Amino acid sequence: MSVTAKQYHTSVEKSSAVLPTRPSFWNYSALKEIETCPRRYSLSRASYPDLWGGQGYPQIPTLAALFGDVIHGALDVIVTAFVDAGCDSPQGTSAVAVLRKLGGYTAVTERVIDDRLARLPTSPRLHADQRQRMERNLRGRVAEARAQIQAYVCRTTLIPSPSGSASDATTSGGSGSGFALPRRPAKPGAHAEVLLAAEELRLMGRIDLLKIADDRVDITDYKTGTEDPGHLDQLRLYALLWNLDQIVNPSRRLVSELTAAYPNRNVTIPAPSESALRELESSLKQRTTSADEEIQAPVPRAIPNDQNCSTCQVRQLCDVYWSQMAPDPLSLADGTWFDYQGMVGPQNGSRSWWLLHEKSGQKQLLLRTTATTPPLSGGSRIRLLGIRLDDDPENNATAAIMTVSSEMFVLTAPGNS
Numbered sequence: 001m002s003v004t005a006k007q008y009h010t011s012v013e014k015s016s017a018v019l020p021t022r023p024s025f026w027n028y029s030a031l032k033e034i035e036t037c038p039r040r041y042s043l044s045r046a047s048y049p050d051l052w053g054g055q056g057y058p059q060i061p062t063l064a065a066l067f068g069d070v071i072h073g074a075l076d077v078i079v080t081a082f083v084d085a086g087c088d089s090p091q092g093t094s095a096v097a098v099l100r101k102l103g104g105y106t107a108v109t110e111r112v113i114d115d116r117l118a119r120l121p122t123s124p125r126l127h128a129d130q131r132q133r134m135e136r137n138l139r140g141r142v143a144e145a146r147a148q149i150q151a152y153v154c155r156t157t158l159i160p161s162p163s164g165s166a167s168d169a170t171t172s173g174g175s176g177s178g179f180a181l182p183r184r185p186a187k188p189g190a191h192a193e194v195l196l197a198a199e200e201l202r203l204m205g206r207i208d209l210l211k212i213a214d215d216r217v218d219i220t221d222y223k224t225g226t227e228d229p230g231h232l233d234q235l236r237l238y239a240l241l242w243n244l245d246q247i248v249n250p251s252r253r254l255v256s257e258l259t260a261a262y263p264n265r266n267v268t269i270p271a272p273s274e275s276a277l278r279e280l281e282s283s284l285k286q287r288t289t290s291a292d293e294e295i296q297a298p299v300p301r302a303i304p305n306d307q308n309c310s311t312c313q314v315r316q317l318c319d320v321y322w323s324q325m326a327p328d329p330l331s332l333a334d335g336t337w338f339d340y341q342g343m344v345g346p347q348n349g350s351r352s353w354w355l356l357h358e359k360s361g362q363k364q365l366l367l368r369t370t371a372t373t374p375p376l377s378g379g380s381r382i383r384l385l386g387i388r389l390d391d392d393p394e395n396n397a398t399a400a401i402m403t404v405s406s407e408m409f410v411l412t413a414p415g416n417s
């Protein structure tokens with residue numbers, strides 16, 4: 001059944017959204033995200049043809065996320081190479097030879113950093129100086145990344161496949177509906193980056209390391225953030241996917257243990273029993289049904305709260321945020337970072353403007369801009385993200401400053417959207 005994408009008019013110029021349609025498959029993070037705030041899910045994944053040709057709303061990558069991605073990418077390279085070579089332990093002589101061939105931990109780390117930096121999209125929200133700063137900071141953390149990657153690798157256990165390499169049996173692609181690459185039954189041994197799917201549930205997931213022995217099956221997922229109970233829920237979902245995947249696991253073996261590998265330790269839990277898996281299956285069926293309903297709503301539902309909105313990368317597009325969550329600048333202490341919506345009033349200096357309260361038209365804030373901020377246009381309505389409250393004794397006014405990380409969005413004139 002073909003589904004027509006819905007248009008959603010945000011109040012921001014050039015940001016009319018074509019909302020995403022129901023995905024063929026849900027995965028753990030997408031389900032969590034739509035449950036957290038359906039509007040954030042939809043606006044993040046919508047397309048914005050008037051703004052750019054990229055996928056979703058342009059994001060500003062954080063250094064922490066990029067760093068985590070580098071660790072994950074390097075682990076993928078190294079563990080896949082170990083598995084392909086049939087290594088039985090990261091400390092064994094064959095693993096040492098594999099690492100030498102890869103150029104060592106530092107060389108792998110640097111290559112992955114190069115790759116991730118090259119993949120940063122040319123985005124209307126990521127300016128050249130921000131990109132350069134990001135690059136400098138990331139390259140400055142090579143030694144730290146290398147140490148973390150080595151620690152993860154040293155704690156990884158592998159299982160040799162009976163025939164040496166198990167890679168011919170790994171399943172990093174897919175078959176059946178919706179998958180680009182063929183999937184096959186997984187043979188005994190270790191497998192990196194395995195794609196699992198429960199077709200009836202329309203759920204899929206990619207696990208970092210699957211180990212299949214005669215008497216047990218174990219799943220490991222590398223986690224670069226802080227410990228979170230959600231990581232264990234994700235692993236339980238993987239155990240269910242493995243159980244229901246009729247292609248990769250045709251004999252429907254159960255998983256024995258699940259491991260979340262963190263920078264400093266592994267957290268291992270027993271896998272769910274058969275009856276616990278059936279309960280999980282039924283709860284996930286309800287969750288995917290609810291997620292489908294959310295995505296089909298004419299207007300994506302907003303769930304505003306401090307936790308959701310403070311890190312939301314599409315809050316500039318969300319009218320609910322601006323009417324319910326954005327603070328009154330007069331209630332804030334000096335030095336507070338905040339978001340603001342108002343109207344541009346008279347220019348005060350070469351780089352400063354008065355901002356007016358939208359309803360009363362009274363002067364509310366004196367805004368100092370940066371050398372690269374384009375001139376503000378009097379009478380236009382704007383939203384500002386990440387400005388800092390500052391006192392201005394000279395003008396006896398509440399002032400705010402923009403920095404290189406602040407962002408400004410011009411709103412469409414009423415009736416224009």
Ligand code: SF4
Binds near residue numbers: 039303313314315320
């Ligand atoms: S600002 Fe808050 S309510 Fe709006 S989309 Fe983001 S998380 Fe949801």
